[in-house]
Amino acid sequence: MFKIRIRHTKRFQEIMNVFLRNGFSHFLFRLGLTDRGSSNDSGNKMNMQDAGVKLRHALQELGPTFIKLGQIASSRRDLVPEEIAMELEKLQDHVTSVPFSRIREIVVDELEAPLENIFTSFDENPLATASIGQVHIAHLPSGEKVAVKVQRPDIRPNVETDLAILSDLARFLEDNTDWAKTYHLHEMIIEFSRSLQDELDYRVEGRNSERIAKQFEENPSIHIPSVHWDLSTDKVLTMDLVHGVKVNDLEKLDAGGYDRKLIARRIVDSMFHQILDEGFFHGDPHPGNIYILPENVVSYLDFGMVGRLDNDLKYHFASLLLDLREGNTEDMIDTFSAMGILSDDTDMQAFTRDVDDLQTRYYDVSLSEVSLGAIFVELFQVAYRHHIIIPSEISILGKAILTLEGLIAKLDPELSIMKAIEPFGRKLMRDRYHPKHLIENSWKDFVENIEILTNLPKDLKAIATTIRKGKLQLDINVQQVQVFLRRLDRISNRLSFSIILLSFSILMVGLIIGSAIAGQTNMLWQFPIIEAGSIIATLMFLFLIYTIIRSGRM
Missing domain, CATH: 3.30.200.20 (Phosphorylase Kinase; domain 1)
Structure with a gap:
């Protein structure tokens, strides 16, 4: 039986009763939330689609907090099976x-x-x-x-009660189940609570x-x-x-002489401007939140749900799309790694194989034939199979694009969202490699490194103290050895290359100074050593800069 303290016993019992009525008794028993007497075998026989329908009914019955929770869960295909997610998408505020x-x-x-x-x-x-x-x-x-x-x-106290119960449940499940611990369920509930409280x-x-x-x-x-x-x-x-026509009322749009193709283009361009240029976007662009005004003006409503992408996430998103188009599996894996979403338990061999299968399907395919929404769904499915948690900002983005793609297909079936996003992605990549941006990032890294060096004596002293006390622990994950060795190999190669470049540069400077003092040119077998050496040094330097920039880490 459930053994933790619940602050709102009456409401908790209501929640349990709703799930029991909808056939989840066996599931609740396996989680340790009910005793064996409440359990039956009917839940064992439910397929995913039936479970999704029953879950949708249960959440609908439980009210606002659980409806919102289901709507957010429908966008987390990295956490929720596809069949259940599709049912949760049907949740409405009736x-x-x-x-x-x-x-x-x-x-x-x-x-x-x-x-x-x-x-x-x-x-x-x-x-x-x-x-x-x-x-x-x-x-x-x-x-x-x-x-x-x-x-x-009175909605606020009711929501706060539900959120307190969900928080207690999440803590209990993290303490008692591996899957809740793997997915950091309590952190997710905290994030959901913040989002819902913002909507209030x-x-x-x-x-x-x-x-x-x-x-x-x-x-x-x-x-x-x-x-x-x-x-x-x-x-x-x-x-x-707002006085206008709902964007999915095609009959009224046509009767009013609106240009559907122009409207579709304006919606797509304005959304990607929000996403990739500004990093702050409408998180729920469904037809009820978009109206069309005279002169084909697009009006957005209801900004209770918004998405945010910082500069790194925008870059990673654009990198994934471009790497997918170019068939570069290794760079896609590096991007996932840079996003910090690969856990120690990730089977890198199997994950790489799945990513390779994914990019094979889209490599060198015409942009007009590619569905960005389908790419998101497949990426989330790969993440689900490998227990990889996609950042919530990317899941909101995925949901927004899936919604957008369905809307655009009705307005202008010929408009490819994948094709429309490519110029924004390439512009983002160009801006990232702009000298001004590179200098700013290099300066930030320089300042951070100075701080690290300043604290180094203290850190070394702390490590030495820990070693003397015999408390130093090493945690080595064999599954990650190959990834670690590959990165270590890259670092050592880059350091070796830098040392060679430095030595070569010193040698060239010595020759230049020597020839200047002697007043003679340096020729070896009629070959201009200084001129050739300068060209080689310059090429080596440019190659080093290129490899550093390509890695995305300055």
Whole structure:
């Protein structure tokens, strides 16, 4: 039986009962969450698809926290089997609307004024409802129409209770199961908690909206509705109302004379600008969050979920795509290693074989024939087979691109997302190798190395003390020996090459100084030694710089 302390026993029992009703008794028993009497063999006979359907029903019944958890899990194909992920994608926020009397109370309490003093009209019927909040149309005294998003009453304490239970469960499972420990389940729940708590604070969504709006200040073809901060709090968000056509309403788009191909191109370019140029992007670009305005202007809504890619992740993402296209398995493995996602337990031989199979399918294939979404799915499946945890930022990116690709296929079936992304990827690679960027990175590395050298005496003293006390431990993983030796071989070769280059340069400088003092030219068998040596030294230097840059580490 489950032996850890649960802070919210009643809610925990509700959760257990929902999973038991949906046929997960055997699974819960194997995890140690229920006793043998609650278990039956029906869960043993479920295939993955049946399990996915039952899991979706259970999460739907449990409410907002678990619906959000399922939606995020659907994007983690590196952790969740494909059949279950596909079912979890169907999770929707099917909830009844909150009575207007309660909505009025929340708006009045948050904005600290009677509703009639703030808005000249406020539609009692919601424009849209979701598990966290609902949207109403209202008019400001200026006559302007706005969309007012109001959080559902008492949702925060309910979500916080669920998150506390999930945190306790994750700790228990990490202590008692290998798979939870391997996947750092508790860290994942902490990350999920932060994300959901951000969604509960509408001010975060407002700031996300403004940050993306700044990315398109000079681009009139992209529209982001403005936030009315004087009428917004953590539970109420007031934004300009968008008057347009939903992007997947093809009949209305055609009837209105919109250019579907142009719209598709603008959506793709604007998304990859967010992803690869800015590193901050809309994390959920489904059709309900994209509207088309007159003149084929694209308007993005709802910035509760956003993705972030730092410069290294952007570079790694672009590198993987380009290496995949060029059939370079070794560089792909190096990129995965540089991302820090290969664990000590990874079977490098089997992993390399799977990556090689993956790149073989896409090597030298026309970009118009390649699905970027399919590449993500296959990469995640390889990661799942080898227990490799993909960074959550990349999983959000994968989900966004899968959603985007489905939408673009309806707007313009001839537009290849893979082809559209290539110029952004190559530009990113060029920018990374720009002299200014290389100098900045070299300076950062130089400063870091100075700090390391400064602390070296202390570190050596600490090591010596540890050795004297007999507490020095060595952890050698045989599976990683080949990878380690290969990297060590590269390092030693590069050091040897650098020493040879230095020695050769010293020799050439000696010859130049000697010839200058003697006032004679250096000729050996009618061969100009200095001129030839200078050319060789220059070529060696350029080759060394090229190999360092190619490795991606300055």
